[in-house]
Amino acid sequence: MTSYLMSALISALSMTLAAPLFADPMSAEAFDAYTRDKTLFYSQNGQRYGAEVYRENRRVTWSFLDGECKDGYWYNDGPTICFVYEDQQANPQCWTFELGNNGLIASFVGAGDADILYEAQNADEEMLCLGPKVGV
Numbered sequence: 001m002t003s004y005l006m007s008a009l010i011s012a013l014s015m016t017l018a019a020p021l022f023a024d025p026m027s028a029e030a031f032d033a034y035t036r037d038k039t040l041f042y043s044q045n046g047q048r049y050g051a052e053v054y055r056e057n058r059r060v061t062w063s064f065l066d067g068e069c070k071d072g073y074w075y076n077d078g079p080t081i082c083f084v085y086e087d088q089q090a091n092p093q094c095w096t097f098e099l100g101n102n103g104l105i106a107s108f109v110g111a112g113d114a115d116i117l118y119e120a121q122n123a124d125e126e127m128l129c130l131g132p133k134v135g136v
Contacts, residue, residue, distance in 0.1 A: 026104075030099075041065075065127075068129070080094040094108075095108055103119055
């Protein structure tokens, strides 16, 4: 009986240690503390997807890494972090964030069973913004 209990205890302990450090979504305060004054590059399926610069007062700048940038801000709505950009004032983009082994993991809210996950890395590099397009 003692070996059975010991085996069960070791099994339960190994499962606990293998679980993610933060299984619950980050709070707005934790998200702000983690991201402020950083440029994070996001990837999807191992490919770079975009980057965001996080500033004071929840201000952000997003780019799909095409040289075009969109300024905006974020706010929390319960457990989600929602982003509003200058060209989409009426269409906030809401996500939940967790801290994984390699940085932030963002899950888009509202995608149903097909939640798209992004992993963020602090790349310590600049995000390129070329400015607005002006005709020929």
